[in-house]
Amino acid sequence: MRWWIFIYFILYLPRSFAFEYPYIARSARGLLMGDAFTAVNDDSFTLFYNPASLARHNSDLTLYPFNPGVSVTNILGDMDKMQDMPEDPVGVADVLMDYPIHAGYGVAPGFKMFNFGVNFIANESVDLLLRNNTHPTLDMDIRSDRGVIFGLGLPLGSSRISGKTKSGMQTSLGLGVKYLERTGVKDSIALTGTTALDTLSKKDLAGIRESLGEVRGIGWGFDAGLEHVMKAGPSQLVLGLAALDITGTEFKVESNPKKLSVADIRDQVNLGMAFMHDLKLFNFNLSADFRALNQEMDFGKRLRLGAEAGIPGLAVMVGMNSGYYSYGATLDLFFMKLTAGFYDIELGSKYQQVKSKRIIIYLSLFDFSFDA
Numbered sequence: 001m002r003w004w005i006f007i008y009f010i011l012y013l014p015r016s017f018a019f020e021y022p023y024i025a026r027s028a029r030g031l032l033m034g035d036a037f038t039a040v041n042d043d044s045f046t047l048f049y050n051p052a053s054l055a056r057h058n059s060d061l062t063l064y065p066f067n068p069g070v071s072v073t074n075i076l077g078d079m080d081k082m083q084d085m086p087e088d089p090v091g092v093a094d095v096l097m098d099y100p101i102h103a104g105y106g107v108a109p110g111f112k113m114f115n116f117g118v119n120f121i122a123n124e125s126v127d128l129l130l131r132n133n134t135h136p137t138l139d140m141d142i143r144s145d146r147g148v149i150f151g152l153g154l155p156l157g158s159s160r161i162s163g164k165t166k167s168g169m170q171t172s173l174g175l176g177v178k179y180l181e182r183t184g185v186k187d188s189i190a191l192t193g194t195t196a197l198d199t200l201s202k203k204d205l206a207g208i209r210e211s212l213g214e215v216r217g218i219g220w221g222f223d224a225g226l227e228h229v230m231k232a233g234p235s236q237l238v239l240g241l242a243a244l245d246i247t248g249t250e251f252k253v254e255s256n257p258k259k260l261s262v263a264d265i266r267d268q269v270n271l272g273m274a275f276m277h278d279l280k281l282f283n284f285n286l287s288a289d290f291r292a293l294n295q296e297m298d299f300g301k302r303l304r305l306g307a308e309a310g311i312p313g314l315a316v317m318v319g320m321n322s323g324y325y326s327y328g329a330t331l332d333l334f335f336m337k338l339t340a341g342f343y344d345i346e347l348g349s350k351y352q353q354v355k356s357k358r359i360i361i362y363l364s365l366f367d368f369s370f371d372a
Contacts (some may be wrong), residue, residue, distance in 0.1 A: 013018040020058035020347050020356070021292075022263040024048060024121060024145060024180065028069055028362030031327035033306025034319020034342040036289040038272025039240040040306070044110060044364065047119050047151045050272070052114050052174030052225035053152030058162055059369035062112045064119075067364040070105045074313070074342055074357035097136070100347055101128040101355040106145075121180065129347070129354070132155050136191040141263045142184035142214060151176030151223065174242075176223035177245035182251050182262045183216045209211040213260040217251025221265060234279055240272040269294040284309040294354045298351035324355060 011014050027045035030037030041053040044064035079096060106123030123145040153174045161170045225242040249265040274287040289304035291297075306319035313333070319326040321343065328341015339362040348354035 020127065020141075020345065021268070022141070022143070022265050023107065023122060024149070024178070025119075025149075025267070028328075028339045028341075028360050029308075029315075029317060029330060030306075030340070031321075031343045031360060032287075032317040032319060032326050033285075033287060033308055034304045034321040034326055034343075035345075036272065036274075036304035036306035036319060036321075038242055038270050038289050039274035040272075040276070040285055040287050040308075041240065042111050042148045044119070044367070045108065046112070047110075047117050047149045047176055047223075048108075050174060050225035050226035050227060050240050051117070051151030051176035051223055052153050052172045052240065052242070054112060054117050054151060054174060055155045055170065055172035055227065056153070056161075056229060056238075057112045057115060057117070059112070059115060060371045062369040063367065064108075064110050064364060065366050066107070066109060066277075067362070068105065068107045069360065069362040071102065071358050071360040072104075073100065073102045074359045076359075077357060094130075094133075096130050097133060098129070098131055098354075100354060102356055102358055115153045115155075117152075120149065121145055121147045121149065121178075130189075132187075137188055138191060139188045141186045142264060144183040145180055147178060147180035149176060149178035155225075161229055161231050165231060167271070169231070170229045172227045172229075174223070174225040174227065176225075178221040178223070178249070180219050180221065180249070180251075181216065182219065184262045186262050187213065187260055187262045201215060215253050215260050215262060215263045217253040219249045219251040219264070221245045221249035222247075233274070233323065235277045237272045238271075238272075238276065240274075242270045242272070244270065267294065270290050280302040280312075280313055282309075300351035301346055301353040319340065319343070323352050328360070335366055336366065338362070339364075 025045060025048045027037055027043055038049050041049045044067055044174055046053045104125040106120045108121055110117065110119035127141055142319045151174060153172050156171045156173055159169050161168045173208055223244045224246060225240065227238065227240045230237045245265045245267045248267045251262050253261055271290045271293060274285055276284060276285045282346060285308040287306040291302050291304060301322045304321050308315055308317045315330045317328050324344035326341065326343035328339060330337060331337040342359055344355055344357050346352065347356050
């Protein structure tokens with residue numbers, strides 16, 4: 001039984017602290033474009049990047065009723081290491097030392113009505129980073145999110161564009177509000193300490209979670225953004241500026257004796273630009289993001305680049321995020337969109353310090369748009 005609990009301790013805790021910015025949700029398509037998505041931002045995850053992009057919505061109503069996504073650590077490139085996994089717990093810990101482990105899943109169903117949008121949030125994330133050979137320490141950020149986000153994109157001035165506009169410009173202001181309940185814990189524990197020993201002594205999942213000190217917090221967040229679109233025939237250039245979680249989104253946690261907390265969301269200011277060219281039988285996007293302009297960060301970690309090319313029914317994405325590459329594809333079968341691919345992200349505070357390799361699979365069913 002204790003061996004099973006140790007395995008759970010290693011695999012469950014990956015809902016953990018690997019220094020990643022605690023985003024609520026990400027577009028799978030965006031991640032495979034290097035997460036350079038602030039100015040592209042035209043799928044079901046618009047509100048998580050820049051609410052001003054809602055002003056580009058060209059239908060009276062668009063529904064996204066069911067869109068689950070799963071992301072896990074990509075061990076395909078480390079199969080030799082995993083195949084030679086020792087049988088004893090100490091050996092397992094040696095293999096996993098400094099190896100980020102991730103697992104996450106969630107849905108964000110919603111709709112866009114004219115320039116207004118809503119997404120409901122139900123996410124689970126699991127991350128783990130075991131470090132320090134001398135005194136093994138497990139960094140963890142356990143997160144289970146439930147909530148809602150809604151926003152509005154307002155065109156400014158008299159200039160407007162739409163799906164039927166052949167050329168023109170539009171400047172838009174966006175505002176967003178989110179309510180989030182986050183259950184989990186953000187902490188670092190020594191594997192030889194009393195907390196780890198107490199956890200290993202538990203015989204059920206509820207006891208393990210209680211021993212780790214899982215807590216619940218409630219938070220409100222506010223977003224704002226600007227976007228400028230210049231359209232000429234089948235081409236358009238988009239410039240976007242987003243201020244997400246203005247002043248930060250902090251979670252008020254119910255009192256707990258260990259004074260534990262869940263991961264708050266820091267404010268982040270992002271600048272994005274994208275060039276899009278859409279012919280009926282072929283389209284492509286080129287995009288770039290400069291992230292966290294309000295924070296001290298290596299330039300290489302700020303820069304995100306992405307590209308997408310497609311024909312009806314199929315699109316291919318490539319990108320670079322903090323010096324790491326991503327690639328994948330989307331298959332569009334009218335009632336179903338399936339996106340899958342590989343992406344790497346930076347978990348450390350410096351450029352190319354701690355690399356996390358991941359696989360993502362995203363399915364969107366029964367999306368449709370309606371014009372009165």
